[in-house]
Amino acid sequence: MMDVRQVDSQIYDLLRQEEQRQADKIRLIASENYTSAAVLEATGSILTNKYSEGYAGKRYYEGQQVIDQIENLAIQRAKDLFGAEHVNVQSYSGSPANLAVYLAFLSPGDTILGMALPHGGHLTHGASVSISGKYFHAESYGLSEKTGLLDYEALRQKAMECRPKIIVAGHSAYPRIIDFALYRDIADESGALLLVDMAHFAGLVAGGVHPSPIPYADVVTTTTHKSLRGPRGAIIMCKKEYAAAIDKAVFPGIQGGPHNNITAAMAVAFKEAATDEFKEYTQQVINNAHALAETLVEKGFDLITGGTENHLLLIDLTDKGITGKAAAQVLDAAGLVVNYNAVPFDKRKPWDPSGIRLGTAAVTSRGFKEEEMRQVGEWIDTVVTDPENEQAVAAIAEDIKSFCKGFPAPGIN
Ligand SMILES: *Cc1c(COP(=O)(O)O)cnc(C)c1O
DSSP, X not given: OHHXXXXXXXXXXXXXXXHHHHHHSEEOOTTOOOOOHHHHHHHTSGGGGOOOOEETTEESSSOOHHHHHHHHHXXXXXXXXXXXXXXXXXXXXXXXXXXXHHHHHOOTTOEEEEXXXXXXXXXXXXXXXXXXXXXXXXXXXXXXXXXXXXXXXXXXXXXXXXXXXXEEEOOSSOOSOOOHXXXXXXXXXXXXXXXXXXXXXXXXXXXXXXXXSTTTOSEEEEESSSTTOOOSOEEEEEOGGGHHHHHXXXXXXXXXXXXXXXXXXXXXHXXXXXXXHHHHHHHHHHHHHHHHHHHHHXXXXXXXXXXXXXXXXXXXXXXXXXOHHHHHHHHXXXXXXXXXXXXXXXXXXXXXXXXXXXXXXXXXXXXXXXXXXXHHHHHHHHHHHSTTOHHHHHHHHHHHHHHHHTSOOTTOO
């Protein structure tokens, strides 16, 4: 970073500040992680200089001798990792990947059926503020108010009623494994395509500690930067018969040139994700989520669905007498970074909801195990139970800073 320092001291200082923040705080945002130094290096490489509109062997600019090899390598590794028939690695991120799938199969006004945003779905699954809800007719399904679990019977009824062209499975804040075979049945029964958006749990699928949607879904999208621990980007996987439609939708449908630096970094991340080390990492992510969940349940926290089967926890703080936003802010001051989150059937507004969401992907990358998670649970409890106690909050922030020194984060010196 010597050059940034010379050219732009302001950005250099800010980079260092962010690096320090990522080193000193316990990052529990469920969509975040620490990529390896190798992934960072590929991301920051000269590949950013090259334009490559099109696909390997069929580009619109010359000079693709190296780029084609990089993209083919990324594709092959993703195919091997997930067992997919066809892979497109060019999506800039998760949202454009989902948009490309809609463009491939839908006309404006066609119906999609996705999980409701406040029940753990993503904006791009048909939320009214998103293009997915504005340009298409979006219907939603959700969780049972009684159990907090996905209500498959209600989903089936909704699908039979509204006959969507696409059913979207997948979530950003649902702590349970979903039943892909059941989704497949419902899609078949109602004549819909099945899109599984596994952005959050793709790393767990790659590590073999979570069921794979690949055998069941027509199309699977995923970001590459969450539990999968790669660069910021996304891939789309599909059955061979949809390959041409998907590729055409990504380019020229909604994008121009792919970000070749990201493609190379994805290839690196996929290679890493195929190792035994990564498998162990993903098992630890789940063990850590269990340890944190147990500690918090012991402390009287109200976990949606009562626990977790993946890397994330959703907590309703209503009983604790604090809002999600207030809790998130004081936790951040204490060195515990989380996001506030709506809980199912939330009586509060989305910008000041009742819950917080926690994830274990990032802390596991820096070596936290069950013991550390129990300590994290203790800290969360102390802060949330007595949020006005500024002294205690500041003391925990100091403790966490020195605690973190024992767990150097990948990619940070
Ligand atoms: C994070 C996420 C996305 C969107 O990813 P971006 O890269 O932020 O556009 C899409 N779907 C789900 C389920 C997600 O969790």
